[in-house]
Amino acid sequence: MNRTVIVAAAALALGAGILSGCTPTENVAGTARGGGPGGEPSVSASSPAPTEGKLPEEVERAVATAEKEGVEVVAVTTADKQRYLVELNDGVSLVYSPDTGMQKISGKIAGIWMGEGALSAPVGLPVAAEEALPEERGWTQKFERGQISWARDEKDQYQVEVQS
Secondary structure, three states: OEEEEOHHHHHHHHHOOOOOOOOOOEEEEEOOOOOOHHHOOOOEOOOOOOOOOOOOHHHHHHHHHHHHOOOOEEEEEEEOOOEEEEEEOOOEEEEEEOOOEEEEEEHHHHHHHHHOOHHHOOOOOEOOOOEEOHHHOEEEEEEOOEEEEEEEOOOOOEEEEEEO
16 A cells, blocks of 8 residues: 655644554553653552563663663564553664664654554554665655655655655
């Protein structure tokens, strides 16, 4: 399926509740969303898993690195204890699964992916870093089942293209 969405729709996706379409997910740890008193990370799972909020080593390492660099971790969300989204307060998010490894997602592409369902998005999880398009036309990022591009069209207006 190939869908082209105009800039206004992309802006709406960015302004939407970031994880509203991500069910079933759990907020495993967070400060701005669901943090405990004093802002410490909290675990809020509808049905506690045997690990009781334990994160994979790769996710723990990414969280520790971000905090060491002075970047606040806004939320860590999981879907099925295999796919994780680490949202940072600098606009960057990190996405992890055993199949895709740790991938960075940011900017318009991140907003579009989150609007499409984030961890439950039809395109799946990112599998590679964002790439600049030739002639400074925009950016594209590959996902498990497609790609998302944010690029200027022939009228020099930015368009979103989600291919899945």
